[in-house]
Amino acid sequence: MTENARREHSHILELARQTLATEAQAIIGAQHRLGDQFVQAVHALLNVKGRVVVMGMGKSGHIGRKIAATLASTGTPAFFVHPAEASHGDLGMVTKDDLVIALSNSGESEELSAILPQIKRQGVLLLAITGNLQSTLADYANWVIDSSVEKEACPMNLAPTASTTAQLALGDALAVAVLDARGFKQDDFARSHPGGSLGRRLLTHVADVMRTGVDVPSVFLTARLSDLMREMSEKGLGATAIIDSDKQVLGVFTDGDLRRLIEKGIDLRELSAADVMHPNPATLRDTALAAEAAQLMELKRITSVLIVNAQGQLCGVVNSNDLMRAKVI
Secondary structure, three states, rough: OOOHHHHHHHHHHHEEEEEHHHHHHHHHHHHOOHHHHHHHHHHHHHHHHOOOEEEEEEHHHHHHHHHHHHHHHOOOOEEOOOOHHHOOOOOHOOOOEEEEEEEEOOOOHHHHHHHHHHHOOOOOOOEEOOOOOOOHHHOOOOOOOOOOOOOOOOOOOOOOOOHHHHHHHHHHHHHHHHHHHOOHHHHHHHHHHOOOOHHHHHHHHHHHHOOOOHHOOOOEEEOHHHHHHHHHHHOOOOOEEOOOOOOOOEEEHHHHHHHHHHHHOOOOOOOOHHOOOEEEEOOEEEOOOOOHHHHHHHOOOOOEEEEOOOOOEEEEEHHHHHHHHHOOO
């Protein structure tokens, strides 16, 4: 590496580290300024009868979209409205029961300032996140959260960097405080994220993925070992349940059990299911989460789990491949 290349390498890393340090300091500064206005804003968000409408221009608008998405996914109905479009009809989306969160570092964004009087006339509650507490936006707001920064991370102190980071962090702080006060739990989060991995883990039950009917390998207690092996082969799961006439699970037999019998040199011709089964195998209720089946398989080092209904009757089986297809694991 040449001397110029080394200097360039060093300069790039130093600038990146300075950027992160500046933005970290912006968040720390915002943290220390939090007070009564923030708490009052959280209560207002909890009690709003309508929806939360987030607005912002330019980079603040991009941050506003993310804040609206975070609120919506954590139990607070919210959406983003572009201030310029609001002046041309989209303000009709805002009702008197809503609460507007407006973001502007300067607090003097022309497009946003133009609609503030109408928002006020409608009696809509207004929360401002701004870096200028003496701005037009701050004057119109019911509550003001200070997002001011000492400087931007941009070397020219021009491009919104530290200021938008502070806005984003404050939006996250609002969302987290509100979801905690609302009692928002993992199940609630899963319901708003059904396509995500957490949603699949918390919403998918074994009944949704298990094999049922003729696809469930099972034999009676008196079945000969040859019949048991044939059932295992036909169903392709490497295991079969042993049941009684009422479908109560009495035991299980696996490929591994067969291998161990052969290794011991035992004469298999006269054996029955009762002779070779493992009694009282681990089972799961059909109402259990599929994630519980995955945990049980890992704990017991098995690849299939027998599923029973409320009466303890065999009603299905789920194996690791079923869980992988459902993207539970």
